[in-house]
Amino acid sequence: MAKRKKRATTKPLPWNGDHGTETALAKAGTELEELEGPNRMARRRRVQQSARWRNRLSNRQYQAALAIEEAYQRAQALGSGGDSIGKYMDLQCTVDSSPKPSATVAAQIDAVSRLAHVMSGVHIDARPVIEHIFWHQRPMRDFVQGRGHYNHSAQVKVALDLVANKLRY
Numbered sequence: 001m002a003k004r005k006k007r008a009t010t011k012p013l014p015w016n017g018d019h020g021t022e023t024a025l026a027k028a029g030t031e032l033e034e035l036e037g038p039n040r041m042a043r044r045r046r047v048q049q050s051a052r053w054r055n056r057l058s059n060r061q062y063q064a065a066l067a068i069e070e071a072y073q074r075a076q077a078l079g080s081g082g083d084s085i086g087k088y089m090d091l092q093c094t095v096d097s098s099p100k101p102s103a104t105v106a107a108q109i110d111a112v113s114r115l116a117h118v119m120s121g122v123h124i125d126a127r128p129v130i131e132h133i134f135w136h137q138r139p140m141r142d143f144v145q146g147r148g149h150y151n152h153s154a155q156v157k158v159a160l161d162l163v164a165n166k167l168r169y
Helices: 049-056 059-080 091-096 102-119 127-135 148-166
Strands: 030-034 042-046
Touching (some): 049 148, 059 102, 059 127, 059 148, 102 148, 127 148
Antiparallel strands (some): 030 042
């Protein structure tokens, strides 16, 4: 007796659209965000670590985390020029429309000095953890395993309090 063919499923996909490769590495640190409209479209967005830490932080600590992320992103955006993220942050457009070539250097200096000012509140022992989480957008579990997680979590909170004090939040 011949085997029957399996029927193809007609179940609709949860979201339409191209979400990139579906590998575990490509999906790490991202989530699907629903777009408005009748076509069930969604896009894949990278989730900032400050948003993941939001429920564990006070308002002052959260504002400090946002300030660290923004300062680092601005410093990185103006670093390479060309097709950088600075175009999306309206930094590159401001620099490109300036008649003076020193405007690029001035914007880079402003971004780097802002990053230095924000990070000056972080103690030297907590700096690697803060850079790992809020600069490179990596989760805490990639930095430390086991019981050390609690120590570093407390270290992050203390460092963010010091940054909030420095920025007068």
